[in-house]
Amino acid sequence: MIQDSDIKILLQKFVKNQCNSLEIEQVIAYCKSNNLTEDFPTVEEIQLLLQDLPEMEKMTADKIFANILSKSNEPKVIPIPNRNRSWMKYTAVAASLLLLLGIGISYQLGNFDKSENQILTGNEITLQLENGEIQVVSDKTKIDVKDSDGNIIGTQTGNKIVYNKTASAGKLVYNTLKIPYGKRFELQLSDGTSIHLNAGTTLKYPIQFITGKNRQVYLDGEAYFDVSKDKLHPFVVNADELNVRVLGTHFNISNYPEDEMTDVVLVEGSVGLYEANKEFDAENSTILKPGFKGSFDRKNNNISTKSVDTEVYTAWVDGELYLRNMSFETICKKLERQYDVTITNKNSRLANEKFNASFKEEPIEKVLSYFNDVYGIQYTITNKQVTIK
Numbered sequence: 001m002i003q004d005s006d007i008k009i010l011l012q013k014f015v016k017n018q019c020n021s022l023e024i025e026q027v028i029a030y031c032k033s034n035n036l037t038e039d040f041p042t043v044e045e046i047q048l049l050l051q052d053l054p055e056m057e058k059m060t061a062d063k064i065f066a067n068i069l070s071k072s073n074e075p076k077v078i079p080i081p082n083r084n085r086s087w088m089k090y091t092a093v094a095a096s097l098l099l100l101l102g103i104g105i106s107y108q109l110g111n112f113d114k115s116e117n118q119i120l121t122g123n124e125i126t127l128q129l130e131n132g133e134i135q136v137v138s139d140k141t142k143i144d145v146k147d148s149d150g151n152i153i154g155t156q157t158g159n160k161i162v163y164n165k166t167a168s169a170g171k172l173v174y175n176t177l178k179i180p181y182g183k184r185f186e187l188q189l190s191d192g193t194s195i196h197l198n199a200g201t202t203l204k205y206p207i208q209f210i211t212g213k214n215r216q217v218y219l220d221g222e223a224y225f226d227v228s229k230d231k232l233h234p235f236v237v238n239a240d241e242l243n244v245r246v247l248g249t250h251f252n253i254s255n256y257p258e259d260e261m262t263d264v265v266l267v268e269g270s271v272g273l274y275e276a277n278k279e280f281d282a283e284n285s286t287i288l289k290p291g292f293k294g295s296f297d298r299k300n301n302n303i304s305t306k307s308v309d310t311e312v313y314t315a316w317v318d319g320e321l322y323l324r325n326m327s328f329e330t331i332c333k334k335l336e337r338q339y340d341v342t343i344t345n346k347n348s349r350l351a352n353e354k355f356n357a358s359f360k361e362e363p364i365e366k367v368l369s370y371f372n373d374v375y376g377i378q379y380t381i382t383n384k385q386v387t388i389k
Helices: 004-015 021-032 043-050 058-071 094-109 310-318 328-339 364-375
Strands: 125-128 134-137 142-146 152-157 160-163 174-179 185-188 194-197 201-206 215-226 235-239 242-246 250-255 261-268 271-275 286-288 292-297 302-307 320-327 342-345 354-360 379-382 385-388
Touching: 174 185, 194 201, 215 310, 235 250, 242 250, 242 261, 250 310, 261 271, 261 310, 271 292, 286 292, 286 302, 310 320, 320 328, 328 342, 328 354, 328 364, 354 364, 364 379
Parallel strands: 160 185, 215 235, 342 385
Antiparallel strands: 125 134, 125 174, 142 152, 152 160, 174 201, 185 194, 194 215, 201 215, 215 250, 235 242, 242 271, 250 261, 261 292, 271 286, 292 302, 320 354, 379 385
16 A cells, blocks of 8 residues: 555656556555545646646546546545645546546547557547547447547447448548557448457557558557458558558557567468568568468567468457467466456566467456466466466
8 A cells, every 4th residue: 555655756657647557556546545635736736747738628628527427326525635625526436536637638648659658547448539639438338439520420339430431531530549458449440441459459540541542550559450452542550660561351460569579460361561661562571471470570670470370369359368389478468468457477487488278258367277277377366466476
């Protein structure tokens, strides 16, 4: 438990979106305790942190706050010291207060940089419009997706957004979807391309494409693409330093910032891999065939290929977790993303050990229990903190 004297520093980090997952849980636990002492920052102190940032429009803030209040099942008042009562008179729950702060600050900061420690407060899927407005996406609702002018451009039903098929756009207007740890989502672009987004993934894409131009999207994280065929308009996925170019095909890209490699696994069709700062040239690009994986080494800009079992790399689309000859260190990363947990491995001997296992929609407790039963790995789980002994 954090001390009262530490809360000011920790909340300052939270407001700036610099907390790791453990620190976020500490802040939430502190506020839930209602122990808001004189060490709790005033609104003036928080404003000082944000004085150089663009201000959120009042209408947007009101909509977010109303949305949070409407979703709360147990509204209650949180006692706040008198000096802070002008800041906020009431809220739904302490976690909702933090969610409001998190969404608000995310809106002001743009929230789609590539910071390795960036974690979405409240574990909500978000859709960012071209004007910077951020909308929280609930997988339990059906709503119209609108552009910044209020025009309907698509429909969100459950865990999927489908954009309307329309005529070519006059200019590119982008939306950005961000999927937090522990969740997956599906997207259908205006050209009919279907994309499955894995946990911890951000995708930036045009709501409409332009005739005569490549259909280009930008990926951080992992996604499975079923690209609608269009020979006149190549589909290009930018994964930082690597571009993946296709005309119409099925493939998977894993481009998490903490990984050393960007992996492209081809299921069907043909794809070309080339450096993002260069123009596509079929002769000087790496062309993958179905059943092959292309790996881009970010350190030396080298691309290597090998034959693989594509199911191992695409099973996540159906909620399955395939681990084949995989190091325990890599397994821990996958488990953190899929289950939204933090894993601390205190057994250094395990880090490079290789394991094999398969799971389908299993809770984290059962996955870890398997490793304990088969491999004798000892562990403890406290809330979302997993410690390997």
